[in-house]
Amino acid sequence: MSHEPLALKYRPRRFADLVGQDVVSETLKNALTQDRVANAFLFSGSRGTGKTSTARILAKALQCPESKGGEPCAECDICKAIARGDDMDVLEIDGASNRGIDEIRQIRDNAAYAPARARFKVYILDEVHMLTIQAFNALLKTLEEPPRHVKFIFATTESAAVPETITSRCQRFDFRRIPGAAIVQRLKDIAAREGISVEEEALAVIAHRSEGGLRDALSLLDQCIAGGGGVITLEGVRTNLGLSGRDLAAPIVEALCKRDKRALLDGLDLAFERGRDAEVLLDDLVELLRAAMVAMARDQSRVEAGPSTELANRFLETLPLQQVLLGMRLLLNARREMKLAGFPRVQLELALLKMILSRELVSAEELKSLLAAGGGVSPAQGAAEAPPRWQPPATLRKDSQPAAPLAQRAAPVAAPSRAESIVAPPPPARPSFQSAPSHAPSPARAVPAASAGSAPTVTAPVVAPTVSVESLDLPKLVLGWPKFMTLLGQQNRMLGGFLVNSEPLAVQGGVLKLRIQTAHALKTLGEPERRRQLEQSLLSVFGAALRVECVAAPAPEAGSENTPSVAPERHPGVMKLTATFNGTVVNVSNQNPAEERT
Ligand SMILES: [Zn+2]
Incomplete structure (x- = not known):
């Protein structure tokens, strides 16, 4: 038995043999039986989906004298010659190696002559997107006014690279990946x-x-x-x-999820050793992150379909949305840099290391808003606190003991009564994609599990309301507000920062109207997850399930920017001091020299 590759031996010879392209073959057969075959076709689709095979079958069906119902006989001399690729009237041209204007001119001139033995001259141009612009232009003339005996079949894996002037003159067929x-x-x-x-x-x-x-x-x-x-x-x-692309991507995905720099570099080494191209690897990772992102945005708990769902789900389970978005941005930047500056491997390594390191940092935007809101970290405060390191916001860090230290710090300050202590740990690290009701609201869960670092989803605590919203009036809220802010500042400093200088304005029907100082804070608090955190904290302090409506503070009047609009004890700096040293404001005196003189 000769050793003929299966792909050649079982190459489809008739439309009936085509796998997974029913729409294409039905449409073409109909056109053939009705004798309404277009002059030019564009077959686009990824490799191995049957474009060239279909082009040959179409050529046979056009030329075969025995063709029935649009199907060629596949047995006659013409059919066999076409199948071998040496029929004199069916010319197969590889666009990649005949991409210049001279080759195309030759085709054009040749097309003017009548076919040798069959009805048509058929030109099959594979990888047509490789042609030069001049070559396309030369082709265009023939396409505009084709001789009656000429048919063009263009095939491409990149239809977007084929000029519109060409595609608009073709009947187009998209070859799908075969299921x-x-x-x-x-x-x-x-x-x-x-x-x-x-x-x-x-x-x-x-x-x-x-x-x-x-x-x-x-x-x-x-x-x-x-x-x-x-x-x-x-x-x-x-x-x-051997190892597939997915097998090679798996250790890298795992390293990213675990923030393990060494494992990441090992995984990359292995992939490169096995000949995986940096760009291909990068595309694999972008595809996985994208799958996770789409599932998150659709509020799905799993990535449903597609290749490598397990890996995409690993991202989905482990990374917060911000991290996924950041990862995609870093990788897409790296891809551009690969093209511009080269060093593909270095670019990929750099992007992935940044992705791991970024989780230890806070985003510049959040830092800016925090500082603008007066919630920044002074060295003195850092020294006064244990642990002294500033904790990144919960949304940016998922796995570094998210809940325990904050809750523990809140504990000595607050009396043990539920009404005064904020038991809510930071929110689930992946915002809004894990709605609380999907977990059983058992009371035990309200206490953050200090050592549950391995659990990928931090369950939001469920604190049952202890008072009705009706019983909570504005005076109670205003009186309790400083304490609330103090506790919030200890428990969730990021949120506290956004609420600096906030003021309860009204409460009605369970809706608390809150005045927010900066536009950025207002916008941030508009995010559902922030809102949920805020409402959770309110619930744990005031005992009522309030909903929050944030409104902007009026713009300061001209000349009044030095006049604080809030009571001194609610000034961010003062609040920070009182929060840090667990103190209270005893006395307020005006030290403004300008006012002293008057
Ligand atoms: Zn035939």
Whole structure:
């Protein structure tokens, strides 16, 4: 038996043989039977989806004297010559190696002559997007007024790179990736014809690895047959095919989730050692992050479909949305840098290390707003506090003991009564995608588990309301506000920063209207997750399930910027002092020299 590759041996010869492109073959067959075949076609789609095979079948169907119902006979001289690629009237041209204007002029001039033996002259231009602009322009003339005996079939993996002037003159067909089940079925048929016994799971692995390209799937099958001695098992396939792109991406994903710099570099080393291209690896990671992002944005708890769902779910479970977005931004920047500056490997390493390191930092924007709101960290305060290191906001850090230290710090200040202590730990690190009701609101969960660092989702505490919203009037809120702010400042400093100088304005029907000082703080508090944190903290201090409505503070009048609009004891600096040293304001005296003189 000669060793003919399966991809060639089982190349589809008729429309009926095409796998996974039913729409394309039906449409073309209809056009053929009605004799309404366009002059030019554009077949686009990823590799191995059947573009060139379909082009040949179409050429046969046009030329074959025995063609019936749009199907060529596949047996006559013409059909066979076309299948071999040496028919004199069907010319296959590779756009990648004939991309210049001279080659295209030749085609154009040649097209003027009548076909040698069949009805048409058919030009199949593969990888047409590779043509130069001049070549396209030369082609355009012929496309605009094609001789009646000429048909063009263009095939491309990058239809976006084909000029609009060309595509608009073609009948266009998009070749989809072939579904995994269809590939498995086709592999099964072929294996049966070859007399090879197979495990279906093994074929599924091959189909998955081929990413919707039948030609790749058949090449992989070849490889496994050669290595498996006539039997194809799951284990054999795994051994034969080695590590896939997904296998190589897995340790990198894991390292990113665990913020393990060493494991990250090891994972990258392995991938590069196995010949994985930095750009391809980068694209793999962007694809995974994107899948996680889409699922988060859709409030889905899992990435449902697509290749490498487990890896995407790892991101989904572990990283907060900000981190996913940041990761995508870093990687896309790196991709651009690869093109501009080169050093693809370094660019990728840099982006991924930044992604890990960024989780120890706070974003510049949040830092800015924090400082603008007076919630910044002075060295003195840092020294006075234990732990002295400023804690990144909960939304940016997921895994570094998120809940315990803050709650513990709140404890000595507050009396043990529920009404006074904020028991809410920082929010679940992934905002708004884990709604509280999906967890059983058991009272035990209200106490943050100090050592539960391994749990990927921090359950929001559920504090039951102890008083009705009606019983909570504005005076109570205004009186309790400084204390609330103090506790909030200890428990969730970021949120406290945004609420600096805030003031309860009204409370009605369970809605607390809150005046917010800066536009940025207002915007930030408009985020559902911030709002939820705030309402949770209010609940734990005031005991009522209030909803919050934030309104902007009026713009300061001209000349009045030095006049504080809030009571001195609620000045951010003062509040910070009282919060840090657990003190209270005893006396307020005016030290403004300008006012002293008057
Ligand atoms: Zn024929």
